[in-house]
Amino acid sequence: MAETIIDGKIIERVSEIARLRLSEIEKEKFEEEFERILKKFSIIDEIKVGEKELYYVVDNVNVLRKDSESKPFNNINGIKNNFNKIEDEYIIVPRNL
Amino acid sequence: MFTKDLIENLSCGSLEEQFHKKIETIQKKDNEINSFITLCLEDAEKSSKIIQKKINDGSQGRLSGLIISIKDNIAVSNIRMTCGSKALENYIAPYDATIINSIKKEDGIIIGKCNMDEFACGSDGTSSYFGLTKNPRNVDYVSGGSSSGSAASVAADFADLSVGSDTGGSIRCPASFCGVYGLKPSYGLVSRYGVSDMAMSMEGPGPFAKDTYGIALLLDVIAGKDPRDTMTVDSNNSYLSVVENYRYENIKNMKIAYAKEFFEGIDEKIKNIILDKIGILESQGAKIEQVSLPNIKYVIPIYYLIVFSEFSSAMSKFDGFKYGNYIPGQDIVEAVSNTRESSMGTEVKRRILLGTFITMEEFRGRWYTKALKARSAIKEDFERIFKTHDLLIGPTMPMLPPKIGERITDPPAMYSSDILTASANLAGICASSQPVGEIKGLPVGLQLHANSLCESKLLKGMRAVEIACGGM
Numbered sequence: 001m002a003e004t005i006i007d008g009k010i011i012e013r014v015s016e017i018a019r020l021r022l023s024e025i026e027k028e029k030f031e032e033e034f035e036r037i038l039k040k041f042s043i044i045d046e047i048k049v050g051e052k053e054l055y056y057v058v059d060n061v062n063v064l065r066k067d068s069e070s071k072p073f074n075n076i077n078g079i080k081n082n083f084n085k086i087e088d089e090y091i092i093v094p095r096n097l
Numbered sequence: 098m099f100t101k102d103l104i105e106n107l108s109c110g111s112l113e114e115q116f117h118k119k120i121e122t123i124q125k126k127d128n129e130i131n132s133f134i135t136l137c138l139e140d141a142e143k144s145s146k147i148i149q150k151k152i153n154d155g156s157q158g159r160l161s162g163l164i165i166s167i168k169d170n171i172a173v174s175n176i177r178m179t180c181g182s183k184a185l186e187n188y189i190a191p192y193d194a195t196i197i198n199s200i201k202k203e204d205g206i207i208i209g210k211c212n213m214d215e216f217a218c219g220s221d222g223t224s225s226y227f228g229l230t231k232n233p234r235n236v237d238y239v240s241g242g243s244s245s246g247s248a249a250s251v252a253a254d255f256a257d258l259s260v261g262s263d264t265g266g267s268i269r270c271p272a273s274f275c276g277v278y279g280l281k282p283s284y285g286l287v288s289r290y291g292v293s294d295m296a297m298s299m300e301g302p303g304p305f306a307k308d309t310y311g312i313a314l315l316l317d318v319i320a321g322k323d324p325r326d327t328m329t330v331d332s333n334n335s336y337l338s339v340v341e342n343y344r345y346e347n348i349k350n351m352k353i354a355y356a357k358e359f360f361e362g363i364d365e366k367i368k369n370i371i372l373d374k375i376g377i378l379e380s381q382g383a384k385i386e387q388v389s390l391p392n393i394k395y396v397i398p399i400y401y402l403i404v405f406s407e408f409s410s411a412m413s414k415f416d417g418f419k420y421g422n423y424i425p426g427q428d429i430v431e432a433v434s435n436t437r438e439s440s441m442g443t444e445v446k447r448r449i450l451l452g453t454f455i456t457m458e459e460f461r462g463r464w465y466t467k468a469l470k471a472r473s474a475i476k477e478d479f480e481r482i483f484k485t486h487d488l489l490i491g492p493t494m495p496m497l498p499p500k501i502g503e504r505i506t507d508p509p510a511m512y513s514s515d516i517l518t519a520s521a522n523l524a525g526i527c528a529s530s531q532p533v534g535e536i537k538g539l540p541v542g543l544q545l546h547a548n549s550l551c552e553s554k555l556l557k558g559m560r561a562v563e564i565a566c567g568g569m
Contacts, residue, residue, distance in 0.1 A: 010454065018409065018453040019416065020446060021434035030450060033508055037451070038464075040509050041398035049470035078175065078191030084423065093418050094425065094432065 005042075006034045100311035103257060104161050112149040112162045116142065119164050119208065123255045129236055130253055132246035134169050134227045135177045136209040148204045158203035159318060165200060166256035168247050169210040170217060171302060172291040173197050180293050181213040181225035181243075184421040184440035194291020195326070196260065196302055196319040203318045208256055211246025216412070217262065217295045218444040219243050220270050220514050221504055226442065229501065234276055235538055238498040241274030243267040244305070248275040251305045258315050262292060264300035265400055266493075266518025269530035272305060273493035273542025276532040278559070279305045280312050283549045284525035285330045287316075288323035296407040299400075299522040308568065309559045312529070313340040316552065330550065339553045343560045349382035351561065352486045356390040359491035359517055370534040370541050371492045377565045378490075388482050388489070392474045393520065399475065400519040401512055402455055402468035409452025415440070447508065476524040483526075483548035488558045492517060493530040493542035521546055527555050533566050 011031050015022045022030065073079075085092035107115060120138060127133055141164075151157040167173055170180045172190035174197070179185045193201070200207065214224040222245025223229040230245035232238040233253035240249045244261025248271030251259050261268045263281035272279030282303045292302055304315035313336040320332040355375060360368050379385045417423035417436030424439050426432035441449070455464035482489055495517060505511050521528035526549045530542040543562055547555035 006454075011450075014450050014454045014457070015434075016430075017457070018449050019413075019430065019433045019437060020441075020449055021431075021438040022446075026446075030447065033447070034451060034454070037401075037509055037512075041402060041464075044395055044398045044402075044467055044471050047392070047395055047471045047474055049467055049474075073192070075174070075191045078189065082188055082191070082420075094423055 004035065005038045006031055098310040099308045100163075100257065100306060100314060104163065107162045108152055108157075112145050112152060115162070116145045116164065116206065119255060122253070123208075126253055127255060130231050130233055130249050131228050132212055132230050132240075132249035132253065132255060133166070133209040134179055134181070134212050134225075134246070137173070137176050137207060140176075141206050141208050144201075144204075144206050148206065151204065159314065160200065160203040160205035160258075163205055163257040164208050165205040166208055166211050166247060166250040166259040167197065168244050168259070168261045168302075169213055170262060170293040170295075171197065171260060173207055173210065176210060178210065178293070179227065180217070181215040181227060182441065182445070183226045184415045186226070186422070188420065190291075192291065195288040195323045197291065199318050200260070205258070205318070211244070211250055211259065211261070213245055213247075214243035214444075215442045216293070216408075216445050217243040217264055217267055217300075218408075218448055220266060220511070221499065222246075222249075222271060223501070223504060224442055224444050231501065232275055232498055234540055238500055238539065239274065239504060241271035241494075241498060243271075245271050247305050248272050248277055248279065251275070251277045251307060257307070258311055259305040260302055260315070260319065261305055262300055262302045263522065264296050265404065265515045265522050268303050268305065269493050269518050269528060269542065269544060270514070272530040273532075274498040274540065276535070276540030276542075277305055278308060278312050278529070278531045279303065280316060280529045280552075280555070281521060281527060282316065282320065282552060283527040285328045286320050286332060286527070286550060286552065288319075288321075288326040288329050290323055290325035294411045296404045297411065298403065298407060309340050309531070309556060309563050310337070312559065313337045313556050320552075334553055336552060336556055339556050340560050343557055345564060346382070347557065348378065348561045351378075351383045351488065351558065353378065353383050353385050353488045353490050353558070354388040354482050354486040355385065355490050356388050356393070358390045358393040363492055363495040364497060366536045367492050367495070367497070367541050370536070371490075371543055374533050374543055374562060374565060375490060378561060381561075381565060383561070386486065388486070390478050390482075390520070392478050393516070395471060396475060396520045396523065397512055397516055399468045399471045400515065400523055402464055403472065403523075405448050405452035406456045406465050407452070409449045409456070412445070412449050472523050475520055479520070479524045479526055479546070479548070483551075487547065487551075487554045489546040490558075491544050493544040494518075497536060497539045497541070517544060525549050527552050529555055529559050531559055531562060533562065
């Protein structure tokens with residue numbers, strides 16, 4: 001019997017770190033599913049990756065750019081209107097302290 | 098060529114008449130198909146009047162009044178953008194994505210925002226908060242996803258062209274299922290500025306059309322360097338002229354590879370149709386050779402491990418403060434957890450949790466870092482093939498579109514349907530799907546791959562296949 005990858009404790013921790021509340025039913029369902037998914041994905045252990053470089057999608061390299069003048073954004077109200085509460089020039093978000 | 102004729106008709110006929118015909122079709126049929134989340138008919142009608150005037154004095158842009166639909170993860174200024182999720186149900190995009198700007202400049206008429214799997218998580222078009230998209234070829238079947246509405250809107254003739262996005266097959270899968278043309282550009286060819294991100298190292302927008310001409314035309318408009326997306330590269334290619342200048346005899350110079358692994362475990366009838374088309378290309382003079390992609394069995398794990406990681410990071414902004422509908426709690430942690438719990442679907446949650454797990458300090462080396470390294474092995478496989486061949490040919494999907502209600506919901510089985518498409522995203526190369534036949538009225542898509550930034554080769558191949566299938 002191979003090692004267990006996921007257990008109830010790990011699901012609890014992950015749900016806390018991910019800031020995602022889960023019901024008891026969801027916890028059980030995800031625990032069982034994640035174990036099966038990751039067991040299947042363990043096949044990547046067969047690839048010998050030791051000497052391989054980390055992957056980069058394009059070969060672009062960092063370049064230094066000249067400072068350019070910022071262009072004003074002309075639809076600030078469009079951004080503000082997506083928030084539930086606005087007062088004068090301020091966006092009101094829920095109190096969190 | 099269909100799209101070419103359409104443009105010619107538009108330039109001598111009445112754009113408004115065409116426009117109203119489309120609206121009528123949408124109003125008659127989209128209640129059932131559900132390819133749009135938001136229609137922008139007023140804006141579209143306004144632009145059609147302006148473009149008609151331009152056509153009258155001959156000053157219209159390259160898209161000259163073609164009707165275009167846009168996947169709902171791409172920002173169109175002042176139009177709702179939902180990403181198929183409840184979390185963005187009321188979000189109005191405050192600006193245009195770079196590619197939308199280009200489409201408007203070239204006089205494309207944006208008709209609406211297309212349905213999609215929630216945050217592009219899915220390959221059958223059924224996980225949208227706004228309901229599933231049905232397949233216009235047969236409404237008992239799924240449309241494929243995640244760009245479900247883009248493919249369906251073109252197939253149902255609601256739009257002439259569409260823009261979708263492809264992270265692991267999200268353009269090619271629905272193109273194949275709905276029987277239209279779709280192209281996933283090389284990573285970096287098309288700007289992602291204004292596209293809601295899901296897996297930033299693999300995704301990118303790309304065109305849908307009814308023929309190769311339409312694909313090339315739209316690609317010409319959206320491709321190229323954008324200072325707002327630093328991964329973009331220059332594109333001086335005129336893709337449309339590549340397609341227009343293609344001649345039947347050009348096929349004699351084409352070296353096409355096919356990988357035996359792409360035909361293992363797929364639907365026998367699909368296999369036969371694709372092999373038949375390969376036979377036609379060979380008889381017309383293409384050089385066909387068998388090659389091997391030894392690492393294809395690792396594609397699904399590598400792809401999904403990277404998607405989970407990048408996705409969970411991309412989703413962190415949907416916390417009820419920056420985006421999403423805030424649900425209070427005893428403290429901020431509880432409030433954010435409640436907000437996310439109530440606004441996200443199962444597959445989105447699954448990917449966020451798995452992504453969080455495999456990037457945690459103690460598990461990262463075992464999963465995420467290893468997947469990144471293994472990704473190089475996939476890229477090397479393709480590099481080897483494209484050293485000696487122009488194109489790699491095969492099927493787009495291993496199966497026909499599933500019937501609605503009979504789709505597979507078990508995650509490992511669901512993920513495996515991306516087996517033939519996801520490797521192109523891992524390697525950053527370009528790939529396409531086009532209809533080449535049907536089985537009991539359900540379309541079959543043929544997939545071509547070409548090396549990174551070799552879209553001209555890909556389009557030549559698409560044109561060759563189009564001609565081989567009797568296209569004009």
